[in-house]
Amino acid sequence: MLNTLGLPPNSLIALIGCAGSGKSSLSAMFPRSWVLSSDRHREDVADDAGDQSANSDAWNLLYARLDARLGRGLPAVVDATSADASDRAQLLTRARRHGAPAVALVLDVDVSEALRRNALRPPSRRVPPAVVVQQHSRIAAADLAAEGFARVVRSGELPVLSTVLHRLAAEHGTRTDLIEATFGTEAARLITWDVPSRAPEHRTATLAAGGEELLLRYQDGGDPYDHRFEVEVGGCPNDADCPGPAWSPVHHLGDLLAAQAGNPANESRCDACEGDEYGI
Structure with missing residues:
Protein backbone atom coordinates (compact mmCIF):
# COMPACT_ATOMS: atom_id res chain seq x y z
CA MET A 1 0.00 0.00 0.00
CA LEU A 2 2.73 2.51 0.94
CA ASN A 3 4.55 1.87 -2.34
CA THR A 4 1.32 2.62 -4.22
CA LEU A 5 1.07 5.96 -2.38
CA GLY A 6 4.71 6.78 -3.07
CA LEU A 7 5.63 6.48 0.62
CA PRO A 8 8.59 4.54 2.03
CA PRO A 9 7.78 1.04 3.31
CA ASN A 10 7.78 0.34 7.04
CA SER A 11 7.40 4.04 7.78
CA LEU A 12 6.35 5.92 10.85
CA ILE A 13 3.67 8.19 9.42
CA ALA A 14 2.73 11.13 11.62
CA LEU A 15 -0.63 12.70 10.79
CA ILE A 16 -0.13 16.39 11.55
CA GLY A 17 -3.14 18.68 11.75
CA CYS A 18 -5.03 20.88 14.14
CA ALA A 19 -8.17 19.70 15.92
CA GLY A 20 -10.95 19.34 13.36
CA SER A 21 -8.61 18.96 10.40
CA GLY A 22 -9.86 15.48 9.49
CA LYS A 23 -7.10 13.23 10.82
CA SER A 24 -9.46 10.42 11.77
CA SER A 25 -11.07 10.27 8.32
CA LEU A 26 -7.64 10.44 6.67
CA SER A 27 -6.42 7.60 8.87
CA ALA A 28 -9.10 5.42 7.28
CA MET A 29 -6.70 5.07 4.33
CA PHE A 30 -4.70 2.64 6.43
CA PRO A 31 -5.53 -0.72 8.06
CA ARG A 32 -6.76 -0.23 11.62
CA SER A 33 -3.87 -2.23 13.04
CA TRP A 34 -1.47 0.41 11.71
CA VAL A 35 -3.26 3.37 13.27
CA LEU A 36 -2.26 4.51 16.77
CA SER A 37 -4.76 7.15 17.82
CA SER A 38 -4.33 9.33 20.89
CA ASP A 39 -8.12 9.66 21.13
CA ARG A 40 -8.61 5.90 20.97
CA HIS A 41 -5.93 5.29 23.58
CA ARG A 42 -7.55 7.82 25.94
CA GLU A 43 -10.77 5.89 25.44
CA ASP A 44 -8.93 2.62 26.08
CA VAL A 45 -7.57 3.77 29.42
CA ALA A 46 -10.38 6.07 30.62
CA ASP A 47 -13.51 5.10 28.65
CA ASP A 48 -13.60 8.68 27.30
CA ALA A 49 -11.65 9.83 24.24
CA GLY A 50 -11.90 13.43 25.46
CA ASP A 51 -10.56 12.84 28.99
CA GLN A 52 -7.40 14.95 28.98
CA SER A 53 -6.48 13.71 32.46
CA ALA A 54 -5.72 10.37 30.81
CA ASN A 55 -3.10 11.82 28.44
CA SER A 56 -0.05 10.41 30.25
CA ASP A 57 -1.39 6.86 30.38
CA ALA A 58 -2.72 7.09 26.82
CA TRP A 59 0.58 8.25 25.38
CA ASN A 60 2.56 5.64 27.32
CA LEU A 61 0.31 3.01 25.74
CA LEU A 62 0.64 4.58 22.29
CA TYR A 63 4.44 4.76 22.53
CA ALA A 64 4.61 1.12 23.65
CA ARG A 65 2.58 0.01 20.66
CA LEU A 66 4.61 2.26 18.36
CA ASP A 67 7.90 0.79 19.57
CA ALA A 68 6.50 -2.73 19.18
CA ARG A 69 5.40 -2.18 15.59
CA LEU A 70 8.54 -0.35 14.47
CA GLY A 71 10.69 -2.94 16.24
CA ARG A 72 9.07 -5.61 14.06
CA GLY A 73 9.66 -3.60 10.90
CA LEU A 74 5.96 -2.80 10.55
CA PRO A 75 4.50 0.55 9.49
CA ALA A 76 2.73 2.71 12.06
CA VAL A 77 0.42 5.71 11.62
CA VAL A 78 0.19 8.11 14.57
CA ASP A 79 -3.16 9.88 14.61
CA ALA A 80 -2.62 12.87 16.91
CA THR A 81 -2.46 16.65 16.54
CA SER A 82 1.37 16.76 16.72
CA ALA A 83 1.23 20.56 16.58
CA ASP A 84 4.23 21.00 18.91
CA ALA A 85 7.82 20.34 17.89
CA SER A 86 8.43 18.56 21.20
CA ASP A 87 5.69 16.02 20.44
CA ARG A 88 7.07 15.43 16.95
CA ALA A 89 10.58 15.02 18.40
CA GLN A 90 9.33 12.07 20.49
CA LEU A 91 8.13 10.37 17.30
CA LEU A 92 11.32 11.15 15.40
CA THR A 93 13.45 9.72 18.23
CA ARG A 94 11.55 6.43 18.05
CA ALA A 95 11.77 6.32 14.26
CA ARG A 96 15.56 6.76 14.40
CA ARG A 97 15.88 4.15 17.17
CA HIS A 98 14.22 1.56 14.95
CA GLY A 99 15.68 2.70 11.63
CA ALA A 100 12.24 3.61 10.27
CA PRO A 101 11.70 6.43 7.77
CA ALA A 102 9.61 9.21 9.32
CA VAL A 103 6.91 10.73 7.12
CA ALA A 104 4.95 13.86 8.02
CA LEU A 105 1.48 13.69 6.48
CA VAL A 106 0.11 17.22 6.87
CA LEU A 107 -3.63 17.86 6.72
CA ASP A 108 -4.57 20.57 4.20
CA VAL A 109 -7.55 22.35 5.73
CA ASP A 110 -8.51 25.99 6.22
CA VAL A 111 -8.69 27.03 9.85
CA SER A 112 -12.30 28.14 9.31
CA GLU A 113 -13.27 24.63 8.24
CA ALA A 114 -11.39 23.10 11.18
CA LEU A 115 -13.25 25.42 13.54
CA ARG A 116 -16.59 24.45 11.97
CA ARG A 117 -15.88 20.73 12.38
CA ASN A 118 -14.58 21.20 15.91
CA ALA A 119 -17.82 22.95 16.88
CA LEU A 120 -19.77 19.85 15.81
CA ARG A 121 -17.84 17.54 18.11
CA PRO A 122 -19.30 16.19 21.35
CA PRO A 123 -18.60 18.61 24.22
CA SER A 124 -15.98 16.35 25.83
CA ARG A 125 -13.93 16.34 22.62
CA ARG A 126 -14.40 19.97 21.64
CA VAL A 127 -11.21 22.04 21.69
CA PRO A 128 -11.34 25.77 22.55
CA PRO A 129 -11.40 27.74 19.25
CA ALA A 130 -8.34 29.78 20.23
CA VAL A 131 -6.38 26.54 20.69
CA VAL A 132 -7.43 25.30 17.24
CA VAL A 133 -6.17 28.55 15.69
CA GLN A 134 -2.88 28.31 17.61
CA GLN A 135 -2.38 24.69 16.53
CA HIS A 136 -3.04 25.60 12.90
CA SER A 137 -0.55 28.49 13.04
CA ARG A 138 2.19 26.43 14.69
CA ILE A 139 1.86 23.65 12.13
CA ALA A 140 1.91 26.12 9.22
CA ALA A 141 5.13 27.68 10.57
CA ALA A 142 6.93 24.39 11.22
CA ASP A 143 9.94 23.35 9.09
CA LEU A 144 9.24 19.63 9.22
CA ALA A 145 12.08 18.60 6.92
CA ALA A 146 14.58 20.47 9.10
CA GLU A 147 13.18 18.68 12.16
CA GLY A 148 14.17 15.36 10.61
CA PHE A 149 11.21 14.02 8.65
CA ALA A 150 12.42 12.09 5.60
CA ARG A 151 9.28 13.02 3.65
CA VAL A 152 6.70 15.78 4.04
CA VAL A 153 3.46 15.01 2.21
CA ARG A 154 0.31 17.14 1.99
CA SER A 155 -2.99 15.30 2.23
CA GLY A 156 -4.15 16.96 -1.00
CA GLU A 157 -1.37 15.15 -2.87
CA LEU A 158 -2.82 11.72 -2.09
CA PRO A 159 -5.84 9.89 -3.59
CA VAL A 160 -7.43 9.62 -0.17
Missing part, protein backbone atom coordinates in the same frame (compact mmCIF):
# COMPACT_ATOMS: atom_id res chain seq x y z
CA LEU A 161 -10.99 8.62 -0.98
CA SER A 162 -10.12 6.02 -3.63
CA THR A 163 -7.49 4.51 -1.30
CA VAL A 164 -10.06 4.26 1.50
CA LEU A 165 -12.56 2.61 -0.83
CA HIS A 166 -9.99 0.17 -2.26
CA ARG A 167 -8.98 -0.93 1.23
CA LEU A 168 -12.52 -1.25 2.57
CA ALA A 169 -13.76 -3.03 -0.55
CA ALA A 170 -10.95 -5.57 -0.20
CA GLU A 171 -11.74 -6.11 3.49
CA HIS A 172 -15.54 -6.15 3.35
CA GLY A 173 -16.22 -7.44 -0.16
CA THR A 174 -19.89 -7.27 -1.12
CA ARG A 175 -21.38 -7.67 2.37
CA THR A 176 -24.77 -5.97 2.46
CA ASP A 177 -27.22 -4.68 5.12
CA LEU A 178 -28.55 0.31 5.86
CA ILE A 179 -25.29 2.42 5.95
CA GLU A 180 -23.10 0.27 8.23
CA ALA A 181 -24.20 -3.07 6.89
CA THR A 182 -24.25 -1.95 3.27
CA PHE A 183 -20.78 -0.44 3.28
CA GLY A 184 -19.13 -1.80 6.44
CA THR A 185 -18.41 -0.43 9.89
CA GLU A 186 -15.38 1.67 8.96
CA ALA A 187 -17.00 3.21 5.89
CA ALA A 188 -20.03 4.08 8.02
CA ARG A 189 -17.78 6.31 10.16
CA LEU A 190 -17.14 8.45 7.06
CA ILE A 191 -20.80 8.76 6.05
CA THR A 192 -23.06 11.44 7.52
CA TRP A 193 -26.77 11.84 6.89
CA ASP A 194 -27.42 15.32 5.48
CA VAL A 195 -29.71 17.63 7.48
CA PRO A 196 -31.51 18.99 5.58
CA SER A 197 -31.43 16.53 2.70
CA ARG A 198 -29.58 17.67 -0.43
CA ALA A 199 -31.98 15.99 -2.88
CA PRO A 200 -35.77 16.42 -3.13
CA GLU A 201 -37.91 13.56 -1.83
CA HIS A 202 -34.98 11.46 -0.62
CA ARG A 203 -32.71 11.16 2.39
CA THR A 204 -29.15 11.99 1.38
CA ALA A 205 -25.82 11.28 2.99
CA THR A 206 -22.27 12.42 2.29
CA LEU A 207 -19.25 10.12 2.21
CA ALA A 208 -16.19 12.31 2.75
CA ALA A 209 -12.46 11.77 3.24
CA GLY A 210 -9.48 14.02 2.58
CA GLY A 211 -11.51 16.84 1.04
CA GLU A 212 -13.20 14.54 -1.48
CA GLU A 213 -16.80 13.41 -1.23
CA LEU A 214 -19.55 11.35 -2.78
CA LEU A 215 -23.24 12.22 -2.44
CA LEU A 216 -25.52 9.28 -1.64
CA ARG A 217 -29.27 9.08 -1.42
CA TYR A 218 -31.52 6.39 -0.05
CA GLN A 219 -34.06 5.32 -2.67
CA ASP A 220 -37.36 4.13 -1.23
CA GLY A 221 -40.23 4.19 -3.71
CA GLY A 222 -42.61 2.35 -1.42
CA ASP A 223 -41.72 -1.09 -2.75
CA PRO A 224 -40.26 -3.06 0.19
CA TYR A 225 -38.11 -5.05 -2.25
CA ASP A 226 -36.65 -1.98 -3.96
CA HIS A 227 -34.85 -0.09 -1.19
CA ARG A 228 -31.32 0.87 -2.17
CA PHE A 229 -28.60 3.48 -2.02
CA GLU A 230 -27.69 5.50 -5.11
CA VAL A 231 -24.65 7.69 -5.73
CA GLU A 232 -24.63 10.93 -7.72
CA VAL A 233 -22.49 10.37 -10.83
CA GLY A 234 -22.70 13.72 -12.64
CA GLY A 235 -24.57 14.80 -15.74
CA CYS A 236 -27.20 13.06 -17.79
CA PRO A 237 -25.92 9.88 -19.49
CA ASN A 238 -28.39 10.30 -22.39
CA ASP A 239 -28.27 13.92 -23.53
CA ALA A 240 -25.46 16.46 -23.15
CA ASP A 241 -28.03 19.27 -23.02
CA CYS A 242 -29.84 17.78 -20.03
CA PRO A 243 -28.69 19.33 -16.73
CA GLY A 244 -28.98 16.10 -14.73
CA PRO A 245 -28.02 15.02 -12.13
CA ALA A 246 -27.73 11.30 -12.75
CA TRP A 247 -27.73 8.62 -10.05
CA SER A 248 -26.41 5.06 -10.09
CA PRO A 249 -27.37 2.26 -7.68
CA VAL A 250 -24.67 1.19 -5.21
CA HIS A 251 -24.93 -2.12 -3.39
CA HIS A 252 -21.49 -2.43 -1.81
CA LEU A 253 -18.08 -0.74 -1.54
CA GLY A 254 -17.00 -1.95 -4.97
CA ASP A 255 -19.84 0.07 -6.52
CA LEU A 256 -18.75 3.18 -4.58
CA LEU A 257 -15.18 2.71 -5.77
CA ALA A 258 -16.32 2.40 -9.40
CA ALA A 259 -18.45 5.55 -9.09
CA GLN A 260 -15.61 7.51 -7.49
CA ALA A 261 -13.37 6.49 -10.40
CA GLY A 262 -15.95 7.80 -12.90
CA ASN A 263 -17.05 4.36 -14.13
CA PRO A 264 -20.33 3.47 -12.37
CA ALA A 265 -20.84 -0.26 -12.10
CA ASN A 266 -24.61 0.02 -12.61
CA GLU A 267 -26.84 1.83 -15.06
CA SER A 268 -27.29 5.53 -14.31
CA ARG A 269 -30.66 7.23 -14.21
CA CYS A 270 -31.21 10.94 -14.77
CA ASP A 271 -33.78 12.66 -12.56
CA ALA A 272 -34.34 15.52 -15.02
CA CYS A 273 -35.21 13.08 -17.78
CA GLU A 274 -38.06 11.50 -15.89
CA GLY A 275 -41.35 12.43 -17.56
CA ASP A 276 -40.08 15.28 -19.76
CA GLU A 277 -38.73 15.81 -23.24
CA TYR A 278 -35.50 14.08 -22.31
CA GLY A 279 -37.41 10.91 -21.34
CA ILE A 280 -35.29 7.82 -21.11
Whole structure:
Protein backbone atom coordinates (compact mmCIF):
# COMPACT_ATOMS: atom_id res chain seq x y z
CA MET A 1 0.00 0.00 0.00
CA LEU A 2 2.73 2.51 0.94
CA ASN A 3 4.55 1.87 -2.34
CA THR A 4 1.32 2.62 -4.22
CA LEU A 5 1.07 5.96 -2.38
CA GLY A 6 4.71 6.78 -3.07
CA LEU A 7 5.63 6.48 0.62
CA PRO A 8 8.59 4.54 2.03
CA PRO A 9 7.78 1.04 3.31
CA ASN A 10 7.78 0.34 7.04
CA SER A 11 7.40 4.04 7.78
CA LEU A 12 6.35 5.92 10.85
CA ILE A 13 3.67 8.19 9.42
CA ALA A 14 2.73 11.13 11.62
CA LEU A 15 -0.63 12.70 10.79
CA ILE A 16 -0.13 16.39 11.55
CA GLY A 17 -3.14 18.68 11.75
CA CYS A 18 -5.03 20.88 14.14
CA ALA A 19 -8.17 19.70 15.92
CA GLY A 20 -10.95 19.34 13.36
CA SER A 21 -8.61 18.96 10.40
CA GLY A 22 -9.86 15.48 9.49
CA LYS A 23 -7.10 13.23 10.82
CA SER A 24 -9.46 10.42 11.77
CA SER A 25 -11.07 10.27 8.32
CA LEU A 26 -7.64 10.44 6.67
CA SER A 27 -6.42 7.60 8.87
CA ALA A 28 -9.10 5.42 7.28
CA MET A 29 -6.70 5.07 4.33
CA PHE A 30 -4.70 2.64 6.43
CA PRO A 31 -5.53 -0.72 8.06
CA ARG A 32 -6.76 -0.23 11.62
CA SER A 33 -3.87 -2.23 13.04
CA TRP A 34 -1.47 0.41 11.71
CA VAL A 35 -3.26 3.37 13.27
CA LEU A 36 -2.26 4.51 16.77
CA SER A 37 -4.76 7.15 17.82
CA SER A 38 -4.33 9.33 20.89
CA ASP A 39 -8.12 9.66 21.13
CA ARG A 40 -8.61 5.90 20.97
CA HIS A 41 -5.93 5.29 23.58
CA ARG A 42 -7.55 7.82 25.94
CA GLU A 43 -10.77 5.89 25.44
CA ASP A 44 -8.93 2.62 26.08
CA VAL A 45 -7.57 3.77 29.42
CA ALA A 46 -10.38 6.07 30.62
CA ASP A 47 -13.51 5.10 28.65
CA ASP A 48 -13.60 8.68 27.30
CA ALA A 49 -11.65 9.83 24.24
CA GLY A 50 -11.90 13.43 25.46
CA ASP A 51 -10.56 12.84 28.99
CA GLN A 52 -7.40 14.95 28.98
CA SER A 53 -6.48 13.71 32.46
CA ALA A 54 -5.72 10.37 30.81
CA ASN A 55 -3.10 11.82 28.44
CA SER A 56 -0.05 10.41 30.25
CA ASP A 57 -1.39 6.86 30.38
CA ALA A 58 -2.72 7.09 26.82
CA TRP A 59 0.58 8.25 25.38
CA ASN A 60 2.56 5.64 27.32
CA LEU A 61 0.31 3.01 25.74
CA LEU A 62 0.64 4.58 22.29
CA TYR A 63 4.44 4.76 22.53
CA ALA A 64 4.61 1.12 23.65
CA ARG A 65 2.58 0.01 20.66
CA LEU A 66 4.61 2.26 18.36
CA ASP A 67 7.90 0.79 19.57
CA ALA A 68 6.50 -2.73 19.18
CA ARG A 69 5.40 -2.18 15.59
CA LEU A 70 8.54 -0.35 14.47
CA GLY A 71 10.69 -2.94 16.24
CA ARG A 72 9.07 -5.61 14.06
CA GLY A 73 9.66 -3.60 10.90
CA LEU A 74 5.96 -2.80 10.55
CA PRO A 75 4.50 0.55 9.49
CA ALA A 76 2.73 2.71 12.06
CA VAL A 77 0.42 5.71 11.62
CA VAL A 78 0.19 8.11 14.57
CA ASP A 79 -3.16 9.88 14.61
CA ALA A 80 -2.62 12.87 16.91
CA THR A 81 -2.46 16.65 16.54
CA SER A 82 1.37 16.76 16.72
CA ALA A 83 1.23 20.56 16.58
CA ASP A 84 4.23 21.00 18.91
CA ALA A 85 7.82 20.34 17.89
CA SER A 86 8.43 18.56 21.20
CA ASP A 87 5.69 16.02 20.44
CA ARG A 88 7.07 15.43 16.95
CA ALA A 89 10.58 15.02 18.40
CA GLN A 90 9.33 12.07 20.49
CA LEU A 91 8.13 10.37 17.30
CA LEU A 92 11.32 11.15 15.40
CA THR A 93 13.45 9.72 18.23
CA ARG A 94 11.55 6.43 18.05
CA ALA A 95 11.77 6.32 14.26
CA ARG A 96 15.56 6.76 14.40
CA ARG A 97 15.88 4.15 17.17
CA HIS A 98 14.22 1.56 14.95
CA GLY A 99 15.68 2.70 11.63
CA ALA A 100 12.24 3.61 10.27
CA PRO A 101 11.70 6.43 7.77
CA ALA A 102 9.61 9.21 9.32
CA VAL A 103 6.91 10.73 7.12
CA ALA A 104 4.95 13.86 8.02
CA LEU A 105 1.48 13.69 6.48
CA VAL A 106 0.11 17.22 6.87
CA LEU A 107 -3.63 17.86 6.72
CA ASP A 108 -4.57 20.57 4.20
CA VAL A 109 -7.55 22.35 5.73
CA ASP A 110 -8.51 25.99 6.22
CA VAL A 111 -8.69 27.03 9.85
CA SER A 112 -12.30 28.14 9.31
CA GLU A 113 -13.27 24.63 8.24
CA ALA A 114 -11.39 23.10 11.18
CA LEU A 115 -13.25 25.42 13.54
CA ARG A 116 -16.59 24.45 11.97
CA ARG A 117 -15.88 20.73 12.38
CA ASN A 118 -14.58 21.20 15.91
CA ALA A 119 -17.82 22.95 16.88
CA LEU A 120 -19.77 19.85 15.81
CA ARG A 121 -17.84 17.54 18.11
CA PRO A 122 -19.30 16.19 21.35
CA PRO A 123 -18.60 18.61 24.22
CA SER A 124 -15.98 16.35 25.83
CA ARG A 125 -13.93 16.34 22.62
CA ARG A 126 -14.40 19.97 21.64
CA VAL A 127 -11.21 22.04 21.69
CA PRO A 128 -11.34 25.77 22.55
CA PRO A 129 -11.40 27.74 19.25
CA ALA A 130 -8.34 29.78 20.23
CA VAL A 131 -6.38 26.54 20.69
CA VAL A 132 -7.43 25.30 17.24
CA VAL A 133 -6.17 28.55 15.69
CA GLN A 134 -2.88 28.31 17.61
CA GLN A 135 -2.38 24.69 16.53
CA HIS A 136 -3.04 25.60 12.90
CA SER A 137 -0.55 28.49 13.04
CA ARG A 138 2.19 26.43 14.69
CA ILE A 139 1.86 23.65 12.13
CA ALA A 140 1.91 26.12 9.22
CA ALA A 141 5.13 27.68 10.57
CA ALA A 142 6.93 24.39 11.22
CA ASP A 143 9.94 23.35 9.09
CA LEU A 144 9.24 19.63 9.22
CA ALA A 145 12.08 18.60 6.92
CA ALA A 146 14.58 20.47 9.10
CA GLU A 147 13.18 18.68 12.16
CA GLY A 148 14.17 15.36 10.61
CA PHE A 149 11.21 14.02 8.65
CA ALA A 150 12.42 12.09 5.60
CA ARG A 151 9.28 13.02 3.65
CA VAL A 152 6.70 15.78 4.04
CA VAL A 153 3.46 15.01 2.21
CA ARG A 154 0.31 17.14 1.99
CA SER A 155 -2.99 15.30 2.23
CA GLY A 156 -4.15 16.96 -1.00
CA GLU A 157 -1.37 15.15 -2.87
CA LEU A 158 -2.82 11.72 -2.09
CA PRO A 159 -5.84 9.89 -3.59
CA VAL A 160 -7.43 9.62 -0.17
CA LEU A 161 -10.99 8.62 -0.98
CA SER A 162 -10.12 6.02 -3.63
CA THR A 163 -7.49 4.51 -1.30
CA VAL A 164 -10.06 4.26 1.50
CA LEU A 165 -12.56 2.61 -0.83
CA HIS A 166 -9.99 0.17 -2.26
CA ARG A 167 -8.98 -0.93 1.23
CA LEU A 168 -12.52 -1.25 2.57
CA ALA A 169 -13.76 -3.03 -0.55
CA ALA A 170 -10.95 -5.57 -0.20
CA GLU A 171 -11.74 -6.11 3.49
CA HIS A 172 -15.54 -6.15 3.35
CA GLY A 173 -16.22 -7.44 -0.16
CA THR A 174 -19.89 -7.27 -1.12
CA ARG A 175 -21.38 -7.67 2.37
CA THR A 176 -24.77 -5.97 2.46
CA ASP A 177 -27.22 -4.68 5.12
CA LEU A 178 -28.55 0.31 5.86
CA ILE A 179 -25.29 2.42 5.95
CA GLU A 180 -23.10 0.27 8.23
CA ALA A 181 -24.20 -3.07 6.89
CA THR A 182 -24.25 -1.95 3.27
CA PHE A 183 -20.78 -0.44 3.28
CA GLY A 184 -19.13 -1.80 6.44
CA THR A 185 -18.41 -0.43 9.89
CA GLU A 186 -15.38 1.67 8.96
CA ALA A 187 -17.00 3.21 5.89
CA ALA A 188 -20.03 4.08 8.02
CA ARG A 189 -17.78 6.31 10.16
CA LEU A 190 -17.14 8.45 7.06
CA ILE A 191 -20.80 8.76 6.05
CA THR A 192 -23.06 11.44 7.52
CA TRP A 193 -26.77 11.84 6.89
CA ASP A 194 -27.42 15.32 5.48
CA VAL A 195 -29.71 17.63 7.48
CA PRO A 196 -31.51 18.99 5.58
CA SER A 197 -31.43 16.53 2.70
CA ARG A 198 -29.58 17.67 -0.43
CA ALA A 199 -31.98 15.99 -2.88
CA PRO A 200 -35.77 16.42 -3.13
CA GLU A 201 -37.91 13.56 -1.83
CA HIS A 202 -34.98 11.46 -0.62
CA ARG A 203 -32.71 11.16 2.39
CA THR A 204 -29.15 11.99 1.38
CA ALA A 205 -25.82 11.28 2.99
CA THR A 206 -22.27 12.42 2.29
CA LEU A 207 -19.25 10.12 2.21
CA ALA A 208 -16.19 12.31 2.75
CA ALA A 209 -12.46 11.77 3.24
CA GLY A 210 -9.48 14.02 2.58
CA GLY A 211 -11.51 16.84 1.04
CA GLU A 212 -13.20 14.54 -1.48
CA GLU A 213 -16.80 13.41 -1.23
CA LEU A 214 -19.55 11.35 -2.78
CA LEU A 215 -23.24 12.22 -2.44
CA LEU A 216 -25.52 9.28 -1.64
CA ARG A 217 -29.27 9.08 -1.42
CA TYR A 218 -31.52 6.39 -0.05
CA GLN A 219 -34.06 5.32 -2.67
CA ASP A 220 -37.36 4.13 -1.23
CA GLY A 221 -40.23 4.19 -3.71
CA GLY A 222 -42.61 2.35 -1.42
CA ASP A 223 -41.72 -1.09 -2.75
CA PRO A 224 -40.26 -3.06 0.19
CA TYR A 225 -38.11 -5.05 -2.25
CA ASP A 226 -36.65 -1.98 -3.96
CA HIS A 227 -34.85 -0.09 -1.19
CA ARG A 228 -31.32 0.87 -2.17
CA PHE A 229 -28.60 3.48 -2.02
CA GLU A 230 -27.69 5.50 -5.11
CA VAL A 231 -24.65 7.69 -5.73
CA GLU A 232 -24.63 10.93 -7.72
CA VAL A 233 -22.49 10.37 -10.83
CA GLY A 234 -22.70 13.72 -12.64
CA GLY A 235 -24.57 14.80 -15.74
CA CYS A 236 -27.20 13.06 -17.79
CA PRO A 237 -25.92 9.88 -19.49
CA ASN A 238 -28.39 10.30 -22.39
CA ASP A 239 -28.27 13.92 -23.53
CA ALA A 240 -25.46 16.46 -23.15
CA ASP A 241 -28.03 19.27 -23.02
CA CYS A 242 -29.84 17.78 -20.03
CA PRO A 243 -28.69 19.33 -16.73
CA GLY A 244 -28.98 16.10 -14.73
CA PRO A 245 -28.02 15.02 -12.13
CA ALA A 246 -27.73 11.30 -12.75
CA TRP A 247 -27.73 8.62 -10.05
CA SER A 248 -26.41 5.06 -10.09
CA PRO A 249 -27.37 2.26 -7.68
CA VAL A 250 -24.67 1.19 -5.21
CA HIS A 251 -24.93 -2.12 -3.39
CA HIS A 252 -21.49 -2.43 -1.81
CA LEU A 253 -18.08 -0.74 -1.54
CA GLY A 254 -17.00 -1.95 -4.97
CA ASP A 255 -19.84 0.07 -6.52
CA LEU A 256 -18.75 3.18 -4.58
CA LEU A 257 -15.18 2.71 -5.77
CA ALA A 258 -16.32 2.40 -9.40
CA ALA A 259 -18.45 5.55 -9.09
CA GLN A 260 -15.61 7.51 -7.49
CA ALA A 261 -13.37 6.49 -10.40
CA GLY A 262 -15.95 7.80 -12.90
CA ASN A 263 -17.05 4.36 -14.13
CA PRO A 264 -20.33 3.47 -12.37
CA ALA A 265 -20.84 -0.26 -12.10
CA ASN A 266 -24.61 0.02 -12.61
CA GLU A 267 -26.84 1.83 -15.06
CA SER A 268 -27.29 5.53 -14.31
CA ARG A 269 -30.66 7.23 -14.21
CA CYS A 270 -31.21 10.94 -14.77
CA ASP A 271 -33.78 12.66 -12.56
CA ALA A 272 -34.34 15.52 -15.02
CA CYS A 273 -35.21 13.08 -17.78
CA GLU A 274 -38.06 11.50 -15.89
CA GLY A 275 -41.35 12.43 -17.56
CA ASP A 276 -40.08 15.28 -19.76
CA GLU A 277 -38.73 15.81 -23.24
CA TYR A 278 -35.50 14.08 -22.31
CA GLY A 279 -37.41 10.91 -21.34
CA ILE A 280 -35.29 7.82 -21.11
